[in-house]
Amino acid sequence: MVEQIRVQGPSAGMKGELMIPGDKSISHRAVLLGALTEGTVEISGFLPGADCLSSVSCLRQMGVEIEETGPGALKVHGRGWQGLKEPSDVLDVGNSGTTMRLLLGILAGTDFFSVLTGDASIRRRPMGRVTEPLQKMGARIQGRSQGKLAPLAIQGGKLVGCQHLSAVASAQVKSALLLAGLRAEGKTEVQEPAVSRDHTERMLRTFGVEIGQEGNRLWVEGGQKLQAAPVQVPGDISSAAFWLVAASIIPNSSLYLKQVGVNPTRTGILDVLQAMGARIQLMNYRRFGDEPVADLLVESAELQGVEIGGELIPRLIDEIPVLALAAAVARGRTIIRDAAELRVKESDRLAAISRELSKLGATIEEMPDGLIIEGGAKLVGARVESYHDHRMAMTLLIAGLVAHGTTTVSGCEAIPVSYPDFVSSLQRLGANLD
Numbered sequence: 001m002v003e004q005i006r007v008q009g010p011s012a013g014m015k016g017e018l019m020i021p022g023d024k025s026i027s028h029r030a031v032l033l034g035a036l037t038e039g040t041v042e043i044s045g046f047l048p049g050a051d052c053l054s055s056v057s058c059l060r061q062m063g064v065e066i067e068e069t070g071p072g073a074l075k076v077h078g079r080g081w082q083g084l085k086e087p088s089d090v091l092d093v094g095n096s097g098t099t100m101r102l103l104l105g106i107l108a109g110t111d112f113f114s115v116l117t118g119d120a121s122i123r124r125r126p127m128g129r130v131t132e133p134l135q136k137m138g139a140r141i142q143g144r145s146q147g148k149l150a151p152l153a154i155q156g157g158k159l160v161g162c163q164h165l166s167a168v169a170s171a172q173v174k175s176a177l178l179l180a181g182l183r184a185e186g187k188t189e190v191q192e193p194a195v196s197r198d199h200t201e202r203m204l205r206t207f208g209v210e211i212g213q214e215g216n217r218l219w220v221e222g223g224q225k226l227q228a229a230p231v232q233v234p235g236d237i238s239s240a241a242f243w244l245v246a247a248s249i250i251p252n253s254s255l256y257l258k259q260v261g262v263n264p265t266r267t268g269i270l271d272v273l274q275a276m277g278a279r280i281q282l283m284n285y286r287r288f289g290d291e292p293v294a295d296l297l298v299e300s301a302e303l304q305g306v307e308i309g310g311e312l313i314p315r316l317i318d319e320i321p322v323l324a325l326a327a328a329v330a331r332g333r334t335i336i337r338d339a340a341e342l343r344v345k346e347s348d349r350l351a352a353i354s355r356e357l358s359k360l361g362a363t364i365e366e367m368p369d370g371l372i373i374e375g376g377a378k379l380v381g382a383r384v385e386s387y388h389d390h391r392m393a394m395t396l397l398i399a400g401l402v403a404h405g406t407t408t409v410s411g412c413e414a415i416p417v418s419y420p421d422f423v424s425s426l427q428r429l430g431a432n433l434d
């Protein structure tokens with residue numbers, strides 16, 4: 001993927017059908033949890049994004065055999081915790097926070113030593129939210145900043161079940177602690193301030209694990225085994241979000257997005273766009289295993305500003321950059337609150353989106369935990385920067401489609417982290433790129 005892409009705008013209406021690539025969160029879990037079963041997990045619709053491939057390569061270093069049997073088709077030969085091998089070199093998670101945090105939860109319950117690192121962005125991201133509760137369960141973890149920053153060294157061993165109260169609604173924290181809990185003595189409980197995505201719980205139940213639940217509080221008893229079952233990965237609503245916004249804000253557009261995961265812990269973007277006046281229809285509602293799926297038809301619409309915050313935020317956390325673009329061209333003001341988590345993603349997404357959309361003519365004020373966006377901007381092309389953040393790069397390319405003139409987006413090499421076909425899909429839909 002080239003580092004820099006130029007877009008000529010404004011784009012004519014976008015029309016057509018798109019198969020949305022596999023869900024990143026579910027793809028990670030299919031291989032990571034698949035490796036913990038004692039059978040063969042057949043996966044279809046796996047996302048070949050760089051982040052998920054980092055999960056695959058770390059597992060292979062731990063002796064897990066993962067075969068590619070076709071496009072998006074993998075066979076994971078599970079080894080159970082006992083069958084995992086001490087990696088003979090450092091595990092590199094690349095740009096993937098999900099790989100690092102879920103692997104920490106798994107490694108805590110092994111009987112060997114591992115070292116985990118990643119790229120410059122990963123080495124800045126907070127890991128104390130996972131390492132501290134794992135240490136409380138008995139894991140021995142060391143790293144920079146008193147074990148809060150990667151590289152991290154972890155010596156697996158005997159764990160004891162604990163009660164954890166997470167300060168953030170984070171599926172990565174919740175998943176790591178539940179996984180460690182499966183290897184701990186007794187009961188492990190995790191409570192989060194709001195519900196985060198629940199793919200781990202759904203997949204663990206599919207693999208035969210019993211999980212207790214009362215509202216935002218979950219618990220597992222240690223010593224449970226995972227049984228292999230096939231996993232069909234739905235399309236990623238976080239990837240569909242770019243098309244939902246593009247088709248809404250480019251006049252005369254109509255896009256049919258196939259096979260999109262519509263798990264209610266992920267559909268905040270649909271609720272908010274619909275509240276803004278977007279024309280989105282859900283069709284052919286069905287299930288892929290335990291995950292709900294639908295096709296989405298989106299057509300251009302006049303959008304209006306909204307105010308969002310609270311429990312909605314974890315349901316659309318990764319979509320906020322592209323939502324900010326929709327808000328910038330909508331009528332009226334949008335206020336986004338309670339989204340300070342965006343400051344500790346691949347980039348500081350609150351700072352990045354307000355700075356870069358402002359360069360295109362948007363009026364955005366950054367708050368410590370959100371954004372105030374004055375809508376009605378007439379965007380004009382400029383040079384913009386993605387900070388090596390895949391979601392920033394894709395948002396800015398869509399912004400370039402509505403801006404008048406040339407928008408030059410740098411940092412596009414990050415796009416394959418979550419959406420390897422994004423640029424070719426844009427071209428197929430007629431976007432003027434070079």
Ligand SMILES: O=C(O)C1=C[C@@H](OP(=O)(O)O)[C@@H](O)[C@H](O)C1
Nearest residue numbers: 025098169170171172173317318
């Ligand atoms: O568990 C997951 O697959 C993810 C959880 C979210 O992160 P947090 O757990 O840090 O909220 C999300 O932003 C990330 O893209 C993927």
Ligand SMILES: C=C(OP(=O)(O)O)C(=O)O
Nearest residue numbers: 095096097098318345346
């Ligand atoms: C934050 C993201 O992923 P991760 O935390 O896995 O790096 C993302 O994909 O937007």
